Amino acid sequence: MRWEELDQQPCSLARTLAVIGDKWTLLVLRDCFLGVRRFDEFEQRLGITRHLLAGRLKKLVEHGVLTKVAYQQRPLREEYRLTEKGLDLHPAMLALVSWGDRHMADERGAPVLHVHKGCGKVMHPVIVCSECGETVGARDVRVEAGAGWAEEAQLPRQA
Template sequence: MRWEELDQQPCSLARTLSVVGDRWTLLVLRDCFLGVRRFDDFEARLGVTRHVLADRLKRLVEAGVLAKVPYQERPRREEYRFTEKGRDLYQAVMALVSWGDRYMAGAEGAPIRHRHKGCGQVMHGVLVCSECGEPLVPKEIELEEAPEWQGQLLPAHRHARSVEG
């Protein structure tokens, strides 16, 4: 599998990585969720070269994750705003943040706290079942190929299987 062909793979993770699978792209998304909108602010916060930053922002716009929105007419200046598609990445980013808070934080602990406005409590993201609300645990999840992909994606000896845990 070639990196340039990830978006053609019959795998949702591979297709997603074709859009967000770069460290600079993930850091741009992080900063967007922190409220950064303008090119110069991204550049100053990330310390990335202008060329790399411009490329990552362009790709996110082309993928429909961000939109360029004018904030000034003369001279015309634009900022980057999430589309619905981009906002829907929040859960994925929060899952990575939660993992990092648990396994990569130093002795000081997590560098940023997330407070849920609804209940006022400091929280961490938990992925739950869309149907029953139970937390998702790998050994409790069974994978099965969609009928149109039957026999093409999972190992040949198992067409339905539990996630390895």
């Protein structure tokens, strides 16, 4: 499987990685969820080249994850905002952060806490079954081919 062909795979993860699967794109998205919207803010916070940043932002806009919104007319200046499609990445981002807090934090602990606005408590993401509400872990799920699965492809054996 070639990196530039990921978006053609019969796999939702591969197709997702084709859009957001590099480190700079994930860090751009992190900053979006932290409220960063302007090109120069991204550039300053991330310390990457303008060319690299422009490419990542362009791809996110092309795929409808971000939208450009004018905040000044003369000269025209635009900022980047998460779309509904982009906001739908929040659970995945929280899951990655939670994993990092658990396995990559130093002795001081998590660098950022996520506080639920509704109850005011520090929260941790939990995956639950949409049908019964039970907490779901890796060993609690079976994978079956869906309508979008290519018949010539084979599902891997599950542990």
